[in-house]
Amino acid sequence: MTDKKPLKIMYLNPVGDDAVVDPIFADMARDHKLPGTEVHVTALPKEHYAFSHIEFRTYEAMVTRGILRAVRAAAEEGFDALAIGCFYDTALHDAREISGDMIITGPCVAACEIAASLSNRFGIIVGRRKWIHQMQATVHSYGHAERLAGFYDVGLGVDDFQKDHAETNRRLLAAGRKAVEEDGAESLILGCTMEIGFYKEIEKELGVPVIDPSIAALKRAEYAAILKRQAGWVPSRKGSCESPPEAELAAFNVFAGDEPVFGSRIVIPAN
Incomplete structure (x- = not known):
């Protein structure tokens, strides 16, 4: 890769932060990421999303807002790719709409x-x-x-x-x-x-x-980030992949508010 900056990948646990679960995902990332990849294992803020699982569509619907806010924030932080850490692939298509040049995948x-x-x-x-x-x-x-x-x-x-x-x-x-x-x-x-x-x-x-x-989601995100750097392949914004207009997002106050976007965050640096 000509770009020597570390690849930045976020693995988003779409429930409230958990002192037991997040370190498990962090260990997984530490064991499987490439040396030039920086991984952030994050979770939604527990005060707003106190779920330990989202087995029910009801819970999925409620955390979708948090996932979209997290995706927006990660894109603004300059992440190359983000994996939504639930096998339902919760809000995958919604997240892809507002991810900018950041690639979204799921388990x-x-x-x-x-x-x-x-x-x-x-x-x-x-x-x-x-x-x-x-x-x-x-x-x-x-x-x-x-x-x-x-x-x-x-x-x-x-x-x-x-x-x-x-x-x-x-x-x-x-x-x-x-x-x-x-x-x-x-x-x-x-x-x-x-x-x-x-x-x-x-x-x-x-x-x-x-x-x-979990490994599959992390490695697929990492691979997509490599292709983004090497081949310039970023998400399409044509047809069904069109993003909401920024003017409308601002007018509707879609991402307004000062509530926290993330609960926990564990950073596994590039090495």
Whole structure:
């Protein structure tokens, strides 16, 4: 890259800041980012978005405002790319409208792209059956309907995955075995960012690629940032990608107010 400035990536946890969860994502970023990449792991302000998960559309609707404000602020700070850290890809298309030259991705779209490059059929292991209807519609909208072997729920909510690692691993492995041995999945996606850290054991046991969606989102954002620097590829602003006029945003006071945009922020510097 001719531009020697570090790549700047934001991994946005779309819930209130969490002393347990954010360091897990920070460790993930530290382990997987390139040396020339600076990563900021951020979360929404807890005083306004006190959710520990957004499993329900109701919660998603409420955090969407916070996500859009965070995206706007990150673009103004000069970030190259931002990953929205929820497998629902919450507010992905909304965020892309107002991201400027900053590229937006999410765990679902990134993981599906990677799985499709590694295999012809993939299965997605999710926490609860509740999630499947919405996630299936999303995966189909990304063009992967024919590649999808199925969804496999393990009866765990977002807040449950990190409580008992042995039990979580047992359930994920059983679901993965069903996907591979019964339904012909050739790779697997873990369908929740809080399933982070379990992919290696499942991969070892089942012998197929297992995509951790948090890693996928971070690396897809980083790759997009590299292409932006090297090839000049920035988001389109034509047709359906058109952004709201700045004059209207100002007239409607869309981003007005002095409430905090971010709660926690952990910076993993370039090295």
